[in-house]
Amino acid sequence: MEKRYFAGVWVSGFSRVRGKRLYGETVILSGVFRLNVPQCVKCVGGFCAKSDWEESQLPEFCPMKHKGEVIEEAMSKYEDDGARELYVNSTIVEQQAYMIIRGRRISVRPRVLEVIKFAERMGWSRVGIAYCGGLRNEARRIVEIFESVGLEVYSVRCKCGNIDKTVFGVPKEYKISNLFGEPDRFEAGCNPIVQAEVLNSENLDLHIIVGLCIGHDIQFTEHSEAPTTTLIVKDRVTGHNPMASLYSAYHHPRFWDEEQG
Numbered sequence: 001m002e003k004r005y006f007a008g009v010w011v012s013g014f015s016r017v018r019g020k021r022l023y024g025e026t027v028i029l030s031g032v033f034r035l036n037v038p039q040c041v042k043c044v045g046g047f048c049a050k051s052d053w054e055e056s057q058l059p060e061f062c063p064m065k066h067k068g069e070v071i072e073e074a075m076s077k078y079e080d081d082g083a084r085e086l087y088v089n090s091t092i093v094e095q096q097a098y099m100i101i102r103g104r105r106i107s108v109r110p111r112v113l114e115v116i117k118f119a120e121r122m123g124w125s126r127v128g129i130a131y132c133g134g135l136r137n138e139a140r141r142i143v144e145i146f147e148s149v150g151l152e153v154y155s156v157r158c159k160c161g162n163i164d165k166t167v168f169g170v171p172k173e174y175k176i177s178n179l180f181g182e183p184d185r186f187e188a189g190c191n192p193i194v195q196a197e198v199l200n201s202e203n204l205d206l207h208i209i210v211g212l213c214i215g216h217d218i219q220f221t222e223h224s225e226a227p228t229t230t231l232i233v234k235d236r237v238t239g240h241n242p243m244a245s246l247y248s249a250y251h252h253p254r255f256w257d258e259e260q261g
Contacts, residue, residue, distance in 0.1 A: 035060045038067070086227070089121040111231060112142065115208065116149055124205035129155040130195040130220050131210035132234060139210050142231065156198045158190040158212060165189035192216040196223035211240060 039061035040048075047053040048064060058065040064261060078084055096117065097109040097217050109117070119127065131139035146153045167173055172183040190213055199207055199254060200223075209217050209230040220229050238244035 036066045037061055038063045053256045082140060086122070090118060093118045093121060112145060115229065115231060116146065116151070119151065119206060122205070126152045126202070126204045126206045127151070127154070127206045127208060128200065128202065128226070129153060129208050129210055130158070130192070130201035130212060131155060132158050132190070132212055135211035135232060135234075135240070138232065142208075154199060154204060156195040156203050158192070158195065158216065159188040160198065161188075161191040161194045163189055163191065190216045192220035193223050196220045196225075 005202040039059075043062065045053075045057065045058055045059070047058055047062070055065060057188055060066075063071065078087060093114055097114060098105050099108045100106070107150055119125070129139055129143060136157070143153045143155055146239065162249045165175055166186070168189055170189065172178065175183055175185075175187045177183060177185040177187050192212060195212075196207070196219075204226050207220075207224045207226045209220060209228065209232070209236045211232045212220055216229065217234075232240050233242055234240055235244075238248075
């Protein structure tokens with residue numbers, strides 16, 4: 001079952017309501033919604049962050065309205081001592097990332113410092129870095145910073161294992177070298193499972209992803225036996241800042257049709 005939902009009110013059909021300006025174009029707040037399926041990003045009420053709401057106010061797609069049993073079971077998992085410790089410390093680090101300056105709440109900790117402070121609160125001293133070779137300079141700086149505060153750091157580059165991509169079943173026409181007309185040239189493949197297993201062998205407290213390719217980061221996380229977080233997300237176009245595409249007209253979706261010349 002589908003309905004149209006505009007500006008917090010269920011309506012039928014299409015309607016032009018409450019647009020806003022973005023990239024010089026008018027964007028209408030609209031969308032197709034399936035009932036009983038989580039669609040939080042399309043909610044205009046934000047009731048989950050409020051203390052004064054009633055269930056009747058929740059949109060039909062709100063998980064708090066139709067996923068009560070799932071939420072209750074999930075909440076019970078915080079009773080585990082390990083889950084409780086991690087949650088409490090992460091929430092404390094969140095609060096300490098702000099200060100009130102001239103009456104305003106200001107962020108005062110970059111992500112790299114938050115990782116350090118979180119590790120301190122958790123009592124973690126041995127960390128592993130799984131990094132992309134294209135970010136070796138950034139990875140080196142991260143290691144230097146972590147070591148300067150007393151962390152014991154291990155690092156594994158993505159090409160560890162030295163295996164050509166075709167060994168993993170990648171057709172040679174999809175090698176980067178084929179863009180230069182050299183599909184038979186050796187091209188070492190990224191090896192996220194090896195990265196995870198090498199770090200696993202050291203029994204570390206925390207694994208940190210630095211710029212692994214999309215998909216490779218998933219495989220690394222799947223095989224990681226230590227808690228895993230991401231410090232740098234790879235984005236080759238935006239200097240590894242994926243959010244830039246959301247705000248820059250130079251990266252507008254209208255330019256994403258790769259079939260056009």
